[in-house]
Amino acid sequence: MFDEVVRTGSFAAAARNLGYTQPAISQQMKGLERSVGTPLFVRAGRGLRLTEAGEVLARHAEGILGSISSAQNQMTAITRLKAGRIRICAFPSASATLIPPTVASIKARHPGIRIELLEGEPPASVDALRRGDCDIALAFTYEAASEQPDPDELFRLELLDDPLIVLLPRSHPLARRRSVELAQLAEERWIAGCVRCRSHFVQSCAAAGFEPDIDFTTDDNLAVQSLVAAGLGIAVMPRMVQSFIRHPKIVSRPVTPADSRTVAAYTLAGHQNVPVTRLMLEALQQAAD
Template identity: 40%
Template sequence: MYDPTRLAALVAVSEAGSITRAAERLGYTAPALSQQLAKLEREAGTVLLVRHHRGARLTAAGELLVARARRVLDELDRARHELAQLSGLSGGRLRIGTFPSAGIHLLPPALSAFRRAHPDVELSVAEFEPPAGVSAVADGAVDLALTHTYEPADPEPLPRSVRAEVLLVEELVLVTAPGHALSAGTDRLPLTGLAGQPLISMAPHHPRRRGVEAALAAAGAAPAVVMETPGYAVVCALASAGLGVAVVPEMVARMASTPVGVRRLEPSTLRRTISVVHRAEETDAAAGTLRALLRGAFGRTGGGVGAV
């Protein structure tokens, strides 16, 4: 019998296009994910992936197993929902905190699935710019919250009453006006390639992003337009209009409402980690069920830079 964790790993690689990117999204190291895939290949008795210099692609056997794996994983999610219903999840209230990009792109599918399974649970959503959502959970203002951290950055300890579960690790990528020379290549752009480029910056009043922009400044990127909002939509619009270049999370680049050029950076150590935080002594069935849905939604979030 196939291990669902390994099946989810194969699905993630098929969607991310590489073991490294899939590992980052699942919160694993690349060697650990490779070990899981090797075990799955032994279970299957055949080669499922072919590695190449740009990532990995599925073999015919891998394609077949991924199609079946998606059905299995969806059935397991459905079983969790139905078991929650049997446990009496037929009322009450669930309060969720989120930050803007997750609230727009990632939370709605999970909440939609939750509502279909548990229509009698009252839902409310509040917006918190990280790390305010962590405090809201600790203070009891919400039951769980989506939050993020950036790398490089100084670590921020969680309150003792709160636990965090990593849902997604994504790279930060370069966004430019369409046709910009820096977005023309298919290989990774060294950070030194940003030297002298006007950088659209939000860091002066955003402590969590100062480490990232310090790394960009060290590479020679020069601040141009300084933003007074942590929102990324305007940043991408300004980059699209040719007012400078910007470095944003990959998900933001893929979902940009204005046309942008996109390119991965080297090294790939500029990252954003999205987590769900909850109280350490959580016993609420509704919160636990939504966390399971979020794990499934984030873990199978596919696409890459080429999808912009």
């Protein structure tokens, strides 16, 4: 109202332009003067003239209204998915399988959204989410009951079950089998993966009645397959990995008893309703499906 009074030079003109009555404009300007503690206008014939204080406020008014308009435009762009940023922390095999189709889908529909990818194995990825270093964390678990975070703290969207397979050199005696029992591999040398995968693998071997002889440990999926191909050991790994890396000198077979990991997306509780986060979760679910 103040800006319109300054622009038109009268309460009556400002009232007409803004759709108010003249007394309403006059009352609001008197309230503004009480708020700042000094008169802003003086009468000059039939019009108004700004006091020194009014001139100072008038200079700021244009910038204030411009900032508000800019903020409104930016907020509208974000809520309508014309702009915005989202940061995802994912483990390597998810970065190679789920992330590319997800990002491609979003970019095709909403090119103004900026997507940043960080890499991290769980639980480090979920810890990054809690610290605010990312907006969505992709993680996997093996024991659903004991490894799930507090539901009051994090929102969880289950994406897929990823079966475990055993990788063998093509020359291995069991390579012709349709599936391999874990207990049959008790005397083998092993190549283990990340900390969480290795811990679950050791527990599975214990349940099968043996302690694995682990020669190598690496979270590099290509290195695991290359070591197996060179005859330096065998490995159990998620089937997801072979969807983007498949060494020609190895074979993969289902392991029995059947085992799998659960892949899920996490965000802070309540953030699943933020437009860009909701869009990303929906696209991740479509990619997983």
